[in-house]
Amino acid sequence: MTSLLVIIVLVLLAVALWQLTRIFDLTQVGSSSDDSQVASDNDNNIQGYIMFGFLAFIYIFTIYGLLKWGNLALHTPASEHGILVDSLMNITWVLIFTVQVITQGLLHWFSFKNRGHKDKKALFFADSNKLEALWSIIPSVVLACLILYGLYAWNNIMFVDKDEDVIEIELYAQQFKWTARYAGNDNTLGKANVRLIEGINTLGVDMSDKNSEDDIVVTELHIPKGKKVHFKMRSQDVLHSAYFPHFRAQMNCVPGMVTEFAFIPTYTTAEYRELPFMVEKVAHINKLRAEKSVELVAKGGTALDPYTFDYLLLCNKICGSSHYNMQMKVVVDTPEDYKKWLSEKTTLAQDIKAAAAADAEKAAAESAKANTDSTAKDTVKAVIDTVKAVVAKVAMK
Numbered sequence: 001m002t003s004l005l006v007i008i009v010l011v012l013l014a015v016a017l018w019q020l021t022r023i024f025d026l027t028q029v030g031s032s033s034d035d036s037q038v039a040s041d042n043d044n045n046i047q048g049y050i051m052f053g054f055l056a057f058i059y060i061f062t063i064y065g066l067l068k069w070g071n072l073a074l075h076t077p078a079s080e081h082g083i084l085v086d087s088l089m090n091i092t093w094v095l096i097f098t099v100q101v102i103t104q105g106l107l108h109w110f111s112f113k114n115r116g117h118k119d120k121k122a123l124f125f126a127d128s129n130k131l132e133a134l135w136s137i138i139p140s141v142v143l144a145c146l147i148l149y150g151l152y153a154w155n156n157i158m159f160v161d162k163d164e165d166v167i168e169i170e171l172y173a174q175q176f177k178w179t180a181r182y183a184g185n186d187n188t189l190g191k192a193n194v195r196l197i198e199g200i201n202t203l204g205v206d207m208s209d210k211n212s213e214d215d216i217v218v219t220e221l222h223i224p225k226g227k228k229v230h231f232k233m234r235s236q237d238v239l240h241s242a243y244f245p246h247f248r249a250q251m252n253c254v255p256g257m258v259t260e261f262a263f264i265p266t267y268t269t270a271e272y273r274e275l276p277f278m279v280e281k282v283a284h285i286n287k288l289r290a291e292k293s294v295e296l297v298a299k300g301g302t303a304l305d306p307y308t309f310d311y312l313l314l315c316n317k318i319c320g321s322s323h324y325n326m327q328m329k330v331v332v333d334t335p336e337d338y339k340k341w342l343s344e345k346t347t348l349a350q351d352i353k354a355a356a357a358a359d360a361e362k363a364a365a366e367s368a369k370a371n372t373d374s375t376a377k378d379t380v381k382a383v384i385d386t387v388k389a390v391v392a393k394v395a396m397k
């Protein structure tokens with residue numbers, strides 16, 4: 001509401017200023033100033049210098065932005081293909097910056113150099129095949145090279161050989177959380193369907209499928225370093241996007257279909273935490289948190305916990321009101337730790353059995369309690385009846 005009021009005030013202010021300038025123009029009628037509406041040499045000079053000023057602004061702001069916010073860009077990639085993605089990104093940046101600096105410089109220089117002048121006349125020519133060829137061929141060649149390199153990178157990243165030794169993991173997206181399913185010893189995920197969602201089987205895994213028997217469902221993702229992990233994504237409700245920024249991986253999760261990608265992690269969580277840039281970043285965040293904590297404690301609040309780095313799986317599609325909080329912790333372990341972690345997990349089949357047993361136990365306890373209650377009620381009733389009978393007998397006597 002406040003923003004709306006601010007916008008209305010700004011619009012009204014702009015209208016008022018515009019009206020003021022009109023009134024000012026009207027007061028100038030008849031004066032000696034030039035009101036011919038045709039640009040004079042002086043006007044053209046001013047416009048030329050303003051253009052140079054704008055060019056300087058573009059250059060200075062670009063340099064300022066790079067220095068000020070450059071450190072916010074993602075740092076060292078934590079996956080094998082991440083290096084390829086980063087180099088593609090860097091090449092694109094260098095090209096864009098070079099072309100931007102040269103073309104903007106030329107554009108403004110020529111506009112200034114050929115600014116309007118009473119004695120100058122613009123040269124007219126219908127077309128120039130040489131120029132047309134030059135500005136068509138150069139961008140086409142550059143763009144074709146970029147696209148080819150991009151396609152090469154894409155195939156390299158997306159292609160998973162059927163015979164390749166990979167770990168199969170399903171990522172299940174729903175408003176607003178992620179769940180992961182490991183394929184188990186057979187390394188084949190069992191079938192699943194949203195229609196089969198029931199009780200603790202929140203992913204709708206088809207338990208009649210043999211491959212589902214050893215599937216493991218977890219809410220914290222663990223993956224081993226140096227091993228290719230093949231992710232298969234499903235969505236329960238709306239369009240989500242599985243985004244692993246540190247691994248340079250992202251894929252849409254579309255309801256009704258399975259999407260996929262694969263990557264090889266190259267740093268364990270512990271190793272990534274030790275990288276110098278990360279140590280520096282975490283120290284900076286914790287310094288800010290400590291300062292904020294002093295402020296909070298002074299106001300009677302609680303101090304903030306210190307920050308520790310963890311890889312994250314985020315949702316990168318605005319999928320609803322709590323989209324910002326749709327994330328899952330990702331831990332990259334050494335292969336040994338990963339095996340140990342996974343071996344400690346129970347399978348979904350075991351979980352369902354345990355839940356059914358717990359339900360049965362609860363139902364038995366409830367029925368036993370109901371029986372005890374009814375027996376107690378019967379006893380009390382019998383005692384009351386006996387007392388009533390005795391009282392009646394005594395009264396008759």
Ligand SMILES: [Cu+2]
Binds near residue numbers: 173239317318323326
């Ligand atoms: Cu989402």
